[in-house]
Amino acid sequence: MAFELPALTYAYEALEPHVDAQTMHIHHDKHHQAYVDNSNAALAKAPELAGKTAEELLKDLSSVPEAIRTAVRNNVGGHYNHSIFWSIMGPNGGQPTGAIAEAIKSTFGDQAQFQEKFNDAGLKQFGSGWAWLALGAGGLQVLSTANQDSPISQGLQPILMNDVWEHAYYLKYQNRRAEYLKSWWSVVNWAEVNKRYELALKK
Numbered sequence: 001m002a003f004e005l006p007a008l009t010y011a012y013e014a015l016e017p018h019v020d021a022q023t024m025h026i027h028h029d030k031h032h033q034a035y036v037d038n039s040n041a042a043l044a045k046a047p048e049l050a051g052k053t054a055e056e057l058l059k060d061l062s063s064v065p066e067a068i069r070t071a072v073r074n075n076v077g078g079h080y081n082h083s084i085f086w087s088i089m090g091p092n093g094g095q096p097t098g099a100i101a102e103a104i105k106s107t108f109g110d111q112a113q114f115q116e117k118f119n120d121a122g123l124k125q126f127g128s129g130w131a132w133l134a135l136g137a138g139g140l141q142v143l144s145t146a147n148q149d150s151p152i153s154q155g156l157q158p159i160l161m162n163d164v165w166e167h168a169y170y171l172k173y174q175n176r177r178a179e180y181l182k183s184w185w186s187v188v189n190w191a192e193v194n195k196r197y198e199l200a201l202k203k
């Protein structure tokens with residue numbers, strides 16, 4: 001079954017002023033759509049992989065034929081990462097609650113120290129990539145990845161992430177990535193992040 005672009009569950013302008021509507025339109029409708037289309041084009045060449053989910057493909061990239069492995073890594077990665085990214089944002093940001101709030105506190109000291117560490121990972125990611133909060137065997141960790149690489153390929157469960165490709169912020173923030181990273185916390189959907197964390201604990 002071919003991959004499809006998931007619809008946003010909020011309006012394009014819902015994340016204003018932190019993430020502007022024009023960026024959301026281009027980012028979701030053009031960039032993410034291209035990852036979907038390119039994923040489907042690559043996977044059409046490997047019918048034996050039909051029916052595999054994005055997560056299954058990314059967890060075991062070595063099982064993808066070499067001829068399309070890079071295309072799958074980049075484009076299925078892009079589809080998988082963005083699909084989660086839209087879901088963990090929303091218009092009613094705030095502070096974390098529940099299990100994720102407790103885990104952040106016990107792992108990083110407090111919310112402010114966690115956000116500083118996460119923003120630093122995003123700021124220091126040279127070129128395009130992502131900043132992540134992910135769950136591994138040792139608990140929660142902050143990391144960054146290049147391009148569309150996903151922690152799921154490293155055996156980690158992605159809990160929360162921010163896109164630091166220039167396409168995610170350049171229209172509004174231009175070169176000011178640090179300002180974008182700081183402002184972005186206002187649009188995090190912590191209820192969804194907590195749900196992801198609780199599900200990841202059970203895996």
Ligand code: MN
Pocket residue numbers: 027031082163165167168
């Ligand atoms: Mn993006």
